[in-house]
Amino acid sequence: MPAAFAESLQINLPRGATEVSNSVYSLHMYVFLVCVVIGVIVFAAMFWSIIRHRKSRGAVPAKFHDNVRVEIAWTVIPFLILIAMAWPATSLLLDMDNTDDSDLTVLITGSQWRWDYEYFDYDVQYRSSMATMRDQVYANLPKGENYLLEVDRPLVIPTNRKVRLLITSDDVIHSWWVPEFAIKKDANPGYINEAWTRVDEPGIYRGQCAELCGRDHAFMPIVVIALEPDDFEEWATNEETRLAEEREEEERLLSMQMTMDELMTLGESVYNAQCAACHQPNGQGVPGVFPALAGEGVSVDSDGLNDHIDIVANGVQGTAMQAYRDQLSMRELAAVITYERNAWQNDTGDEVQAADIHNYIQGDN
Template sequence: MLLPAVGVHAAEREGWNLTQGVTAISQQVYDLHMTIFYICVAIGVLVFGVMFWAIIRHRKSKGAKPASFHESTKVEIAWTLVPFLILVGMAIPATQVLLDMEDTTEPDLTVQVTGSQWKWHYRYFDHDVAFFSLLASSPEQIRNERQKRDTYLLEVDQPLVLPVGRKVRFLITSQDVIHSWWVPAFAVKKDANPGFINEAWTKIDKPGIYRGQCAELCGKDHGFMPIVVIAKPQEEFDAWVQKTALAQQKAREEEQRLLDMEMPMDELMALGKQVYDSRCGMCHQSEGQGMPGVFPALAGAEIAIQPDRLVDHIDIVVNGKAGTAMQAFGPQLSLKELAAVVTYERNAWGNDTGDTVQAAQINAVKSGEDL
């Protein structure tokens, strides 16, 4: 066996072994893993040792004669009873760990985790805080036009922030297809199924930054929805919650103020390009050419150039399109960002409609009003 030969600690340093993690439950999982591993090593050594000893000791060249016996009751009982006892011995600690992993009772904090193609949404119960967490690795890094950082594809714009030393319950679900929320350092890996809620929990022992990924093949950008968790002491977490809640409240107030404003074309186009590149370009491509048979082109598309299709254009960006990969961006983007990206799509790549979409028009579509 390779691991005993090089040592368990060396294997951990090389990334061959299971992550020990930073929670009590992750340590339990690691200890169980190593216990079962050593049992398997012992069985392997014993079985192969006896087998090779028998091959060498009773080989024909030494004049060994094969035994002639049939149906030994003692042997039958032994090779049935011994594996049974071994499995029972393995099942007892495994059952205890599984029960501890599923015990989500009496949490200090509850966070709803919602997966969607291809991002995570976090909502803190008992706090007025909710946000989307998106990949922060730049398109230039993905296209190999810029040097990749050490955290390439494992960095986000808004990480999940959790307190140290508090039991955190996760309610995990999905908006579209099956995802899987996986943070190895917490020993947490739960499927996010549309229409269902799965529960998990953690209690982080050490402040720090912990990274994970979606562990379910959920579509073409499956590799682009990482998880980043920042664990802070309780007082720092409380300060972060207060600051974030205040910022989100101000953002909502700013949106209401925008309803009475007219943004100029140049401001809309500049912001729209940023939003398009970060949210839309992966599917519809950087020049709006789309991916034939998968994602429709926007350059020259009727919905993006005909004046009478403006409401349809806004509606599909805000509410998505059922039965397709087109998501509803209404809950994800601000009114200003939605107005800007629709304006950009109607005036980029030669579309040149001259249309400027304002926050009030977006709000009317979100509210179901007639424009």
């Protein structure tokens, strides 16, 4: 009953959904118990000594220089206590870092402010972004049940399989953290950290980026769905088929011209989802932080179309402007650039097509 009560108050570590996370919980409770016992003994001895040897009872302080046996005791006993805690902790840490004999490997790449997942054993790669609507964030709509903890494309893994996770970043330091897996690994640019998990039960498990990685740090959630092995295989096969069809469709659409109305409609949708957080829905930006796009800058430069494409596709090094060439389709890139050059009374009249983006990126490579 006390344990259930404490859990209901959320004043302790969660037990987790994996063998490792439960081992972490058990180690935590073991060390906590050792500390409680030590605290009880020390404070009991202290208060007993204060009460038993108080001046009002006529206690007289003992006079001695040293006591070898006491000094040996207070050296040996703490040493043994440390060994008793360090041994299981070291064993568990070694187990947590042992990614040998994994059944599945997933590369996780953090970027501002989303996660990329690439399955080494399948032709599956996609990006996961927060699905909470901005109107909920800015108090225009009631907050949902999983506010700031929902994504459009969760990571999917099989149950009862050892899943090796390779964690890195393509810009700043992030941290991939799922409490129920007892995993919190930094994603460092230019470096790969390793972790692993084996989930026992199917379910949905949520986490967040645990490193302060920029202004939208709070909008970088993690969702993992664990499926039964057969269901996972079916999902992976369907994903391979769907992504192959998307690539074929992208190739087909490169040769198709979109009308200005189509470009502006799609561009507005992409802008509001990807750009409005920094540059503001009205294109005014944030003075001194994010440049305005309405009526100034590269968006209205008649000779700056290629510069505009380069900035959106490749980002601007050393700033918060990230590269979108791997995040958006050619049509989406063309549409959002067209929108930025014609919205807010910019009226340049420029129409950018998917083929223009493709040709520019191919030439850039």
